Amino acid sequence: MEQPRTGPDRSDDGVEQERGGQGTATAGPPPPDLAGYRRAVDEAVRHLRDGTADPGRAAGPVLARAAGTPELRGVLDRVPGGADVALERITRQLSGFRPNPRSNATTPATLLRIALLQQIDVAWWGSVPPFADDDAVRRSPQLTALAPLRRQRRLDFRYRIGSTALPGRARNYAVRRWAPDREPRSSGLSYPLARPAMVALLNEVAREFAAAARPWRGTMWVNCIVRSTAVQTRLQQLGYSALLPSAHCTGHAADIEMAWLRRHGVAPALEDVLTAYRDDGVLNVIDEGQAWHVCLAPAHAGRYAAAAPPAPGTRGDA
Numbered sequence: 001m002e003q004p005r006t007g008p009d010r011s012d013d014g015v016e017q018e019r020g021g022q023g024t025a026t027a028g029p030p031p032p033d034l035a036g037y038r039r040a041v042d043e044a045v046r047h048l049r050d051g052t053a054d055p056g057r058a059a060g061p062v063l064a065r066a067a068g069t070p071e072l073r074g075v076l077d078r079v080p081g082g083a084d085v086a087l088e089r090i091t092r093q094l095s096g097f098r099p100n101p102r103s104n105a106t107t108p109a110t111l112l113r114i115a116l117l118q119q120i121d122v123a124w125w126g127s128v129p130p131f132a133d134d135d136a137v138r139r140s141p142q143l144t145a146l147a148p149l150r151r152q153r154r155l156d157f158r159y160r161i162g163s164t165a166l167p168g169r170a171r172n173y174a175v176r177r178w179a180p181d182r183e184p185r186s187s188g189l190s191y192p193l194a195r196p197a198m199v200a201l202l203n204e205v206a207r208e209f210a211a212a213a214r215p216w217r218g219t220m221w222v223n224c225i226v227r228s229t230a231v232q233t234r235l236q237q238l239g240y241s242a243l244l245p246s247a248h249c250t251g252h253a254a255d256i257e258m259a260w261l262r263r264h265g266v267a268p269a270l271e272d273v274l275t276a277y278r279d280d281g282v283l284n285v286i287d288e289g290q291a292w293h294v295c296l297a298p299a300h301a302g303r304y305a306a307a308a309p310p311a312p313g314t315r316g317d318a
Contacts, residue, residue, distance in 0.1 A: 037072060037075045037120070040071040044065075048062045079122045094112060101239075102239040104240070104289050106289075111241060114288060121284055124247070129250075162190055198296060202225075204307075206219065212272065222256055256294060270292075
């Protein structure tokens, strides 16, 4: 099912609504300058990092200053509720920051960068109803099972399922103890399900990475795709930087392992591939340390859905 990658139109960065499970274009203002937005984010993060005051307290003034930047407002005005709602939410998240070894955000400045870049995801998919809980995810007709595709060798990436059961935990412990470089040290997918467009996208990225990383013969590893709002909230309570709203909760985002690839010396190859997709307007990409978060742009969702492997007949996992 390998599909050639076609060069996307860089003008297709605009916000679209999902209809029937696919992104379809709607009339609206010109697309925002995402490269300019990212530069404005870097500037806001620098101001927070360089400030003499306590970063948590300085976040409000830094964000108030950033709010006047046209490139920043070009994205934040598209977030449901508008820029003021988005900035108030980010200010709250920063004010509650506490260092935690489980969090990808090690400092308030790191959290600010992740939260601001995540607003691109929210502008793209924030109007799509999220999956509320386990039942909503498992009953959704918009998601396809990954395990049958894996058995049929239709997946070009690897993953594991998060497990709280003793056999699964024992297996993961044994791998970490006796073969630490065989697999990433991640908890695994919350659900063995994904949108077909995300399957096709991740397959394509994995193939391009495999070609760029030769002679290394490993495979791209995906740590997370779909989460429910309930799972995201539970992760917050455990200390993870699992922000809401999230494109994971609509099924349009994934976290791709990087720390494991760094240990094998091939992370730069994947970084270059993902950066090219970002610059082409296909993905929003956020460096979160252990993993890079990616979100599919609505303008390209239909193309990837059309390229997806046929849906398997069962939604079970193995």
